Amino acid sequence: MTMTNRRKSLENRKKRTMITDMEHNPVRTCIVCGGKHAKNTMFRLVFNGAPMADPLQRANGRGRYVCSDAWCCQKLTDGKILRRSFRVKSISDTDISSLTASLAAALERNLSGAV
Numbered sequence: 565m566t567m568t569n570r571r572k573s574l575e576n577r578k579k580r581t582m583i584t585d586m587e588h589n590p591v592r593t594c595i596v597c598g599g600k601h602a603k604n605t606m607f608r609l610v611f612n613g614a615p616m617a618d619p620l621q622r623a624n625g626r627g628r629y630v631c632s633d634a635w636c637c638q639k640l641t642d643g644k645i646l647r648r649s650f651r652v653k654s655i656s657d658t659d660i661s662s663l664t665a666s667l668a669a670a671l672e673r674n675l676s677g678a679v
């Protein structure tokens with residue numbers, strides 16, 4: 565009786581741990597290539613009047629994700645992807661270039677951090 569109860573509670577704990585792990589590492593879709601990656605390996609973008617990088621992934625607003633990959637970040641300079649993804653009619657070139665510049669800087673930091 566005692567044994568069974570103990571085993572049950574252990575199983576429950578295991579289940580709970582699995583769920584927590586999934587919550588800690590959710591998967592998001594890249595707005596550029598459509599690839600799915602762990603959220604914590606991607607750049608979060610929010611739109612608050614202008615598209616912005618959200619390095620802490622905590623800013624309010626509609627969040628979108630892009631791979632921390634030079635190719636995907638470069639593609640954002642097009643603007644079409646951002647407009648479609650955030651469902652806004654227009655984004656100024658200045659806003660787009662400041663976003664892509666901050667992503668490029670973040671990429672560089674990531675790269676230098678890895679070495």
Ligand SMILES: [Zn+2]
Nearest residue numbers: 594597631636
């Ligand atoms: Zn991508």
